[in-house]
Amino acid sequence: MNNKPVLVILAAGLGSRYGGLKQMDPMDAYGNLIIDFSIYDAIRAGFEKVVFIVKEANLQDFKDTIGKRVSPFIETDYAIQDMEDLPEGYSVPADRVKPWGTGHAIRACAEKVTGPFAVINADDYYGPEAFKQIYDYLVNAADDDKYRYAMVGYLIENTVTDHGTVARGVCATKDGYLTKIDERTKIEKRPYGAAYTEDEGQTWTDVPAGTPVSMNFWGFTPSIMDELKVKFVEFLDKVATGEENPLKGEFFIPKVVGELLDQGKASVKVMTSQDRWYGVTYKEDKPGVMAALQALKDAGVYPETLWQK
Numbered sequence: 001m002n003n004k005p006v007l008v009i010l011a012a013g014l015g016s017r018y019g020g021l022k023q024m025d026p027m028d029a030y031g032n033l034i035i036d037f038s039i040y041d042a043i044r045a046g047f048e049k050v051v052f053i054v055k056e057a058n059l060q061d062f063k064d065t066i067g068k069r070v071s072p073f074i075e076t077d078y079a080i081q082d083m084e085d086l087p088e089g090y091s092v093p094a095d096r097v098k099p100w101g102t103g104h105a106i107r108a109c110a111e112k113v114t115g116p117f118a119v120i121n122a123d124d125y126y127g128p129e130a131f132k133q134i135y136d137y138l139v140n141a142a143d144d145d146k147y148r149y150a151m152v153g154y155l156i157e158n159t160v161t162d163h164g165t166v167a168r169g170v171c172a173t174k175d176g177y178l179t180k181i182d183e184r185t186k187i188e189k190r191p192y193g194a195a196y197t198e199d200e201g202q203t204w205t206d207v208p209a210g211t212p213v214s215m216n217f218w219g220f221t222p223s224i225m226d227e228l229k230v231k232f233v234e235f236l237d238k239v240a241t242g243e244e245n246p247l248k249g250e251f252f253i254p255k256v257v258g259e260l261l262d263q264g265k266a267s268v269k270v271m272t273s274q275d276r277w278y279g280v281t282y283k284e285d286k287p288g289v290m291a292a293l294q295a296l297k298d299a300g301v302y303p304e305t306l307w308q309k
Contacts, residue, residue, distance in 0.1 A: 003115040005138035007042045007050045009035060010105050010216065011062070011122035012081040025280065027290050028297075030305050031065075034280065035122045037293065038131075039070050040306050042118075045131035046139070049075040051112045052122075053105045056080050069307050079109035087229075090236045093246035101250030102216060103235075107228045116141045119218040119253070125289070126152065126217055127275030128301065134219045137269065143221050147266035149257065150219035151178065152273050153212035159277040160189040163284040169214030169254035170196070170207060171270065178261060178268035181214060181254045212272055214254055224256075227265075231256050 027034055039050060050070070054062050059078060067076050083092055083099060085108065099105070106119060116138040120126060130152040137150045153171055160166060165186040172180040184196040184207075193209035207213075235251045238244040260266035278289045296302055 004048060005046070005135055005141075005219075006113050006115065006117040007039070007047045008106065008109055008113065008117050008119045009038070009050060009052050009122050010102055010119065011035070012053050012055045012058075012099060012105055025286065027280075027286070027293055032306055033066065033122075034125050034278070034289070035066055036069065036306055037125055037302065038120055038122075039066075039074060040302065041126070041128045041131040042135075043074050044128060045135040047074065047118070047131070047135060049077065051077045051079055051109050051117075053079045053081050053108055055099075056082060073307065077112055079112050081105045081108045086236065087233055090233075090240075093239065096247050098248055098250070100232075102253040103228055103251035103256050104232060106220075106253060107225065107232060110225045110229075113225075114222060116219065116221050119216060119220065121216045121279075123279055123281075124215055124217075125278035125293070126215065127273060127277075129275055130217055130271070130273045133271040133273070134217065137271070138219050141219065141221050143223050146264070147221060147223045147227075147260065148269075149221065149224070149266055150269040150271065151214055151257075152217040152271050154215050154273055154275070154277050155209070156187075156194050156207050156211045156213050157209045158275070159213055159215060160187065160194050161279070161281055161285055162189060163282040164188075166281050169216075169252075171212045171214055173212060173270050176270055178257070178270050180261065181258045183252050183254045212270065215277055216253065218253065218257075227260060228256060231259065 052062055070076060081099060118134045134150060134152055141148055159168060165188050167185040168187050169181045169183050171178055187194050187196045194207040195204040196207060197204050232251055239246050239249055257268060278292050280286055280289055297304055
């Protein structure tokens with residue numbers, strides 16, 4: 001078994017709020033995407049293999065752009081997230097077009113990953129510190145009486161946008177370990193931090209500045225794959241009964257992790273990054289992200305052109 005940590009990148013999302021396939025939108029004059037900066041940081045941290053989880057329809061585009069660019073520098077592989085990829089006896093509800101979510105996506109790469117691995121979103125910028133922290137953890141990660149997972153947390157005020165709501169896993173921690181995570185799908189920026197709503201804006205709950213949130217930067221051992229297999233069936237059973245929305249319900253990885261914490265089956269070490277998150281949830285976010293990445297180049301964090309030998 002190969003225990004060298006692998007980087008898994010979630011890139012099969014529809015990008016509906018952004019108005020297009022945001023993962024493929026250049027963020028500098030050289031055609032680099034946010035994903036390029038993440039892979040560059042991952043290579044510097046020690047990662048030697050990346051697995052992209054994509055939709056079948058986007059596979060060739062990924063290979064022709066991102067894959068072609070980074071494959072000389074890191075081993076590159078692909079896994080397909082297919083909405084029809086369901087356990088035996090289950091089927092996609094009529095009229096559903098939305099992917100099943102991050103838990104289903106990670107499940108899609110089970111045959112590609114045999115050792116510890118990190119998971120990130122394709123359209124989020126995490127910063128060099130995060131990749132180094134998670135890599136150093138995963139090199140020695142091993143389950144014992146519990147699954148030994150990890151995550152990189154970001155301060156809520158560093159992860160919100162001026163242009164609309166975002167989804168974040170709001171975390172509670174104790175002694176450096178995660179005790180609870182709640183997926184909030186509509187979080188909005190506030191002068192004091194942020195606030196979330198669960199009733200379409202009728203009421204809001206404050207999230208104070210300094211609160212750690214998950215940006216889907218996880219470190220897992222292979223045991224998560226078996227848990228995803230079991231818990232995805234449980235999720236689909238709830239879809240069948242209507243407890244989960246058949247058209248929009250999603251199988252979120254933070255919810256799976258939260259259940260494992262509640263069951264006492266896992267621990268999650270939380271590494272907090274002071275770096276600012278950058279992402280393109282909305283098209284209006286793009287100019288600010290481009291300016292921020294250029295500033296990082298100007299400061300020497302990245303070379304002007306990433307992929308030159």
